[in-house]
Amino acid sequence: MNITDTMADRDLDALRAALAGQVFVPGEAGYDQARQAWNLAVDTRPAVVVEAESATDVAHAVRYARAAGMRIAPQGTGHGAEPLEPLDGAMLLRTTRMRQVRIDPATRTARAEAGAVWADVTVPAGQHGLAALAGTSPNVGVTGYTLGGGLGWLARRYGLAANSVTAAELVTPDGELVRADADHESDLFWAIRGGGGSVGVVTALEMRLYPVAELYAGDLFFPIARAAEVLHAWRDWTATVPDEVTSLGRLLRFPPLPEIPEPLRGRAFAVVEAAYLGDADTGAELIGPLRRLGPEQDTVAMIPAPALAQLNMDPPQPAPDRGDGAFLAGFPDAAIDALLAVAGPDADAPLASIEIRHLGGALARPASGGGAQPAIDASYVLFAVGFTPTPNLVAAASAQAQAVKDALAPWHAGYDYYNFEQTPAPARAVLPPASYRRLQDIKAAYDPDRVIISAHPVWSAQTDPGGIQRSSTYQGEHP
Ligand SMILES: Cc1cc2nc3c(=O)[nH]c(=O)nc-3n(C[C@H](O)[C@H](O)[C@H](O)COP(=O)(O)OP(=O)(O)OC[C@H]3O[C@@H](n4cnc5c(N)ncnc54)[C@H](O)[C@@H]3O)c2cc1C
Numbered sequence: 180m181n182i183t184d185t186m187a188d189r190d191l192d193a194l195r196a197a198l199a200g201q202v203f204v205p206g207e208a209g210y211d212q213a214r215q216a217w218n219l220a221v222d223t224r225p226a227v228v229v230e231a232e233s234a235t236d237v238a239h240a241v242r243y244a245r246a247a248g249m250r251i252a253p254q255g256t257g258h259g260a261e262p263l264e265p266l267d268g269a270m271l272l273r274t275t276r277m278r279q280v281r282i283d284p285a286t287r288t289a290r291a292e293a294g295a296v297w298a299d300v301t302v303p304a305g306q307h308g309l310a311a312l313a314g315t316s317p318n319v320g321v322t323g324y325t326l327g328g329g330l331g332w333l334a335r336r337y338g339l340a341a342n343s344v345t346a347a348e349l350v351t352p353d354g355e356l357v358r359a360d361a362d363h364e365s366d367l368f369w370a371i372r373g374g375g376g377s378v379g380v381v382t383a384l385e386m387r388l389y390p391v392a393e394l395y396a397g398d399l400f401f402p403i404a405r406a407a408e409v410l411h412a413w414r415d416w417t418a419t420v421p422d423e424v425t426s427l428g429r430l431l432r433f434p435p436l437p438e439i440p441e442p443l444r445g446r447a448f449a450v451v452e453a454a455y456l457g458d459a460d461t462g463a464e465l466i467g468p469l470r471r472l473g474p475e476q477d478t479v480a481m482i483p484a485p486a487l488a489q490l491n492m493d494p495p496q497p498a499p500d501r502g503d504g505a506f507l508a509g510f511p512d513a514a515i516d517a518l519l520a521v522a523g524p525d526a527d528a529p530l531a532s533i534e535i536r537h538l539g540g541a542l543a544r545p546a547s548g549g550g551a552q553p554a555i556d557a558s559y560v561l562f563a564v565g566f567t568p569t570p571n572l573v574a575a576a577s578a579q580a581q582a583v584k585d586a587l588a589p590w591h592a593g594y595d596y597y598n599f600e601q602t603p604a605p606a607r608a609v610l611p612p613a614s615y616r617r618l619q620d621i622k623a624a625y626d627p628d629r630v631i632i633s634a635h636p637v638w639s640a641q642t643d644p645g646g647i648q649r650s651s652t653y654q655g656e657h658p
Contacts, residue, residue, distance in 0.1 A: 191227070194243045200232035200276055214271055216257025217318070220499035220567050223263065225252065225271035232276050234348060234356055234382035237293075241380060242354035244270045245630065251352075252632040253380040255294050255320030259327070261501070261601045262634050269632060272380060274322070282307060287388045288345060293322045293381050298488060305485040310391035312340035314598075315491035325384060326376045327597035327609075327634065328552045330560065332396070332454040332487045333389065335425045335540030341373040342546035342553070343387040349379040352626040356382065361548065366621045372550020374618045375597060375606060377633035378625045395462025396454035396490060397479030399469055403447035403524045406430060409472065410515045410535075413451050416468055422540035424465060426453035429534040430522055431492075434566070442476065447524070452490050453479065491534075494566075500531075501576040502564030504599025505584055506557035506592035510535055517586040522563075522579070529575045530565040533583055551614040557592035562599045597635060606635040607643070619643070 195202050203210040204227055213228040226249060229240040244251045250269040254260065274294035281290045282300075284307040289300050298317035304310060314324050314331045329340025337343065346360035347368065357379075359368035370378045401409045413428040420426070428451055435445030451469055455462040459481050463470075466479055507514070518535075522528040538555055545554045563583045565576030580601075597609040607615045615637075622629070622637040629636075 190243060190247060194229075194239060197239045198229070198232065198236045200230045200236045203228040203230075213273065215497075216254070216260035217497045218257060218260050218500055219497050220501060220573060221257065221260040221263070223252075223260070223266040223271065225266040225269050228271045228273060230273045230276055234277075234350065237272065237274070237350045237380050237382050238354050238356050240270065240272050241350050241352065244272075245352070245354060250630050250632050251380065253293075253376055255322050256296060256318065258316075258319050259323045259598065259634050262603045264603065264632060264636070266632070274380075274382070277382065282309070282388070284309065287390070288385055289388055290383055290385045291321045292383050293320075295321045297321055297324070298485075301485045301488060304388050305392070305483055307388075308390060308392035309388040310484040310487075311386065311388055312337055312343050313488070314340075315488075316493035317488035318493070318495065322381050322384060323376070323634070324598060325386070326371055326374070326381065328373045328555075330536065330538075330542075330596070330598070332394075332425050332490065333391065333456065334542055335422045335537070336456050337389055338541040338544075338546050338549075339373060339552055339555070340386070341371075341551075342549040344372050344384055344550070345387060346385040347371050347381055348383040349381045351379045352628070352630045360385075367625065369550050370618055370621045373552030373597070374550065374610065374614065374621075375633045375635055375637075377606065377618070377622055377631055377635075377637045379631065391456060391484050393481050393483055394454050394456055394487065395459050395466075395479065396482050396487060397452075397477070398490060398492075399451045399453075399466075399472075399474035399479065400443075400476035401449045401472065401474050403430060403432075403449050405472075406449040406523050407515065407519055409449040409451065410519070411512065412469060412472055414510050414515065417537040417539075419468075420465060420537075423456040424453060425537065425540075426451060427491075427534045427536040429532060430528075430530075431532050432528070432530070434531070448475075454487060454490065499567045499573075500564050501567055501573055501580060501601070502562065502599075503580040503584055503601045504560060504562040505587065505595050506538075506555065507535070507559040507561055507587060507590045508557055508592045509590050510559045511590070514587055514590045517589075518583065521582045521586045528579060529572065530563050530579050530583070533561070533563040536560045536562070551610060551618060552597070553611075553614075555596075556611070557596075560596050560599060561587055600635065604635055605643070606633070606637045609635050616640075 277292035277294040297313040432447040
């Protein structure tokens with residue numbers, strides 16, 4: 180052991196002593212479990228994993244990393260770990276133990292610690308007849324989701340989750356715990372609302388809740404042989420619905436696994452999933468044109484808001500997957516045809532799910548005082564994912580996700596959706612250009628040494644390795 184190792188050991192011992200949480204280094208029991216992301220296909224080997232128990236722990240960990248010359252990758256669940264750069268030599272700073280949530284029904288707000296997942300918020304909020312702008316999965320982290328924008332079932336009515344954040348507590352790269360809101364640290368407050376987690380380690384978020392106790396929502400399942408008819412009908416329907424309807428059209432292939440219920444097991448479907456913020460009679464009238472197509476299974480009914488978490492049938496347990504997504508300027512007939520040519524009923528398509536979500540409504544209007552994603556300049560968003568239980572399936576799923584993305588390239592919008600971009604890509608590829616430029620300035624001011632590793636890196640204007648080329652050529656009309 181040399182002198183440097185001894186010093187490093189001593190510092191690590193001091194860190195362990197200072198923390199309520201835990202520290203793991205390679206070779207120690209618990210290291211493998213602590214570094215494991217929700218996406219089991221991701222295999223990172225950080226120099227240190229810290230499982231913080233509190234904001235104070237986070238601050239200690241950040242200061243340790245700075246002193247040791249380590250970069251820091253903040254992480255909650257690891258749902259979004261796929262695009263991360265290798266973490267060799269870095270600290271993985273996990274917030275999984277920080278899951279306290281406080282709901283304030285009087286002010287219709289929630290405060291969620293950085294490790295909370297959406298079910299931690301939606302279930303207690305629902306007890307007060309309130310809903311948060313959660314995503315489709317109850318297990319996705321509130322923080323990572325919200326920092327990247329956050330598109331959920333109420334999105335066309337209430338916009339991105341990021342723009343409903345009222346305050347963030349975070350530890351800056353200097354190790355200071357600060358509060359960012361409309362009156363304090365306005366640059367940080369702007370950056371974390373849609374610009375990802377590149378300017379510090381968030382320890383808690385406060386957000387608005389909405390008075391939504393129940394919705395008319397559910398899924399319509401059609402055999403995949405009817406995919407063309409269903410996707411065309413759904414796309415036409417999206418042009419007619421009010422902002423209170425958020426929906427998606429989907430190709431869904433279930434594996435032949437015993438845990439999948441019998442009518443779905445081993446079969447493929449074209450599915451429409453929809454949520455309407457209103458009463459059953461109006462909802463039934465709105466969904467009528469799709470219901471009249473005669474779905475094989477129809478679950479659309481009044482449900483309590485927290486039950487939205489089941490609509491998209493996202494995996495309840497960690498799973499290995501490969502996926503990708505893209506904002507689409509439109510989804511016209513030719514795009515549907517192009518998608519079905521690579522992933523329709525006759526295609527040899529290993530992806531479990533390809534969904535097209537309808538955007539517009541509140542998402543298209545600049546949020547008052549909004550953050551780095553003030554509005555979305557795209558009409559639809561693609562998300563394609565394949566499960567990869569064995570390593571030999573990884574290449575096929577990646578290739579298929581890329582094939583789907585390529586097939587829709589003529590309709591790509593100017594940039595991709597931060598949260599759905601799964602291939603490594605800089606933040607400039609997933610943000611509006613003006614937001615990216617402002618984020619570069621904020622990153623340079625708060626993290627000039629680029630200590631914080633984020634899902635999509637922010638480079639300074641001097642060091643940016645260059646813009647990515649988008650294949651967008653679509654100039655047509657909506658849809
Ligand atoms: C099954 C599934 C369903 C999904 N559904 C939706 C959906 O409906 N809508 C949607 O918009 N997205 C959705 N996503 C995408 C999801 O929002 C992103 O993957 C998001 O990054 C996950 O956040 P996380 O905290 O769970 O993941 P993590 O991997 O823990 O975090 C992702 C990134 O967020 C940043 N981050 C996390 N915590 C902190 C922190 N404390 N401080 C600073 N930075 C931090 C880091 O850069 C980190 O790499 C879904 C993903 C999956 C796998």
